[in-house]
Amino acid sequence: MEATAIQTNTANVQEATISLALIQPSNYNPRKNFDEQSLTELADSISRQGILHAIGVRPIAGTDRYEIVYGERRYRASLIAGKEDIKATVYTDLSDDEAEQNAIAENLHRQDITPMEEAETLKAAIDSGRYDYATLATQIGKSETYIRTRIKLTTLIPEIARLIDTEEITVAVATEISRYGVDIQTDVYNSHLKDGVTCNNWRGMNASNVARLIEKNYTTDLSRYRFDKSACASCPFNTINLLLFCEDGCEGNCSNPSCLREKHIGYLTDKAVDMLNEHPTANFCHSEYDRNERVNALLTEMGYDIEKLGGYLTPYPFEPIAPQSDRFDTEEEYAEAVKAYEGKVEAHREKCAELTAKAEAGEITLYITIGRNDVTLGYMATPAKPSEDCNNPKAEIAKLEAKDKRNKE
Structure with a gap:
């Protein structure tokens, strides 16, 4: 059956009734899925009332056939309804780009478009290169945020x-x-x-x-980790950049466990080496129940020895924390806190000097403990040496010097 032109006829567009046998779908229709139940319901409506809105088609060069520009759902429902022809708007001079643009525009303005169809259509519009988010927002009367959020559904x-x-x-x-x-x-x-x-x-x-x-x-709470999290602030895997509302002061949660794990391992390894540089006579160790196998393996590959801890350590004194002026109500209170802090700093310095002297004298042994979540410094009293060691201090000094050289290397 040939196309029969009716009523409207302009230079590039004409209204026609065309045989369904001469029509075929296009490859650029953004709508890929058609719900069978809704097609059946539409087919029943077409059987009773006919097509209310014409589909859009364009001629296929060198043939008597037509390609659908928009309205494929109506075309499919008409086939189900057993119709032989369909009302169509024929675009006689439509390029591929214009045909795809019309298909996108028609889909976006459909009343029955599903959220996923809308998402795929919006993505197709952006991917086509004919729109950016600003121009597409103007075209469909939606915000850029709406478009980006909808397109995200395609993932x-x-x-x-x-x-x-x-x-x-x-x-x-x-x-x-x-x-x-x-x-x-x-x-x-x-x-x-x-x-x-x-x-x-x-x-x-x-x-x-x-x-x-x-x-x-x-996800994992980033506040539990001590590595430099400046890059995490803008990371797309940080929930602080995913959620609409976050509490003040929240660092967010990480939804990329492999990246989090590597950053954590790198931080612990670097901290352990830096701590050894500061205390070159210390030994690396781990406890039986709290150890980080990955960090231990990396340090071993670097040439360091790691002992299994055979006792309890006394924590090395922590450096005092300086007071912050904004946390005090008056200047007098802040001045008193600063004075107290300076006293703590002096006491801390004296205690560290005392421990360093004891370590050098062999009275205590310093240990850098590689834990699952942190690296800490501690010490314990050095066990009494056998009599031959006590009578041969040069051998013990040579042993410490060799260890110091190996650690520096």
Whole structure:
């Protein structure tokens, strides 16, 4: 059946009734999934009332066929309804770019578009290069933040994406989940959203509760770590940059455990070496129940010996913390605190000098303990030496000098 032109006819656009057999879908339609139930419902409507809005097509060069520009859902429903032809707006002079642009625009202005279809359409518009976020926002009358948030939904795993379109979770909940990687999304789905999950099921929860639960169960509090976190402040895996609301002073939680682990290991290794440089006669050690195997392995590769701690250490005195003026109500109170601090500093210096002298005399042994979460300095009394060692101090000095040389190397 050939196309039959009716009523409107302009230079580049004409209204026509075209045989469905002569029409085929295009490859650039941003809409890829078509719900069978909604297609059947539309087909029933078309059977009763016919097509209310024409689809858009353009001629395929060198043939008598047409390619769909927009309206593929109406085309599919008409086939289900057993129709032979369909009303169409024929664009006789439409480039590929213009056809794709029309398809995107038509999809975005549909009343029945699902959240995931909208997300894919917006992403296609940005990926096409014809829009940036500002121009697309003007085109569709939405904010740039809205567009970025919607496009983020395209990173959802398929199982969670389907829950949005079936309205089993809200778009707001899906948006919170989309902020995290595939591993976390998969675990959230299997543990809390999958059909049949009865314990800790998150369906029906609001977005803020889901966000807090993900942060609590799948991220690590950065305040527990002492490495330099300046880069974490702007990291996309820091929940402080994912969540809408964060408490003042909060450093955020890390949702990238592998990166967190490497930073932590690097910090502990560097701290251990720096501490040894400050106390070159100290020994590296670890306790039986608190050790960091990865840091121990790195230090061993660097040529250091690490002992297993055989007793309890006395902590090395901590350096006093200077008072902060903004924490005092009056200048007098602050001056008193400064004076007390200076006294503590002097006492600390004297205690450290005393311990250094004892270590050099062999009365105590300094130990740098490599723990799971920190590196600490401590000491214990040196056990009495056998009589031959006491009678041969030169051998003991030579041993310490050799150890000092090895540590410096």
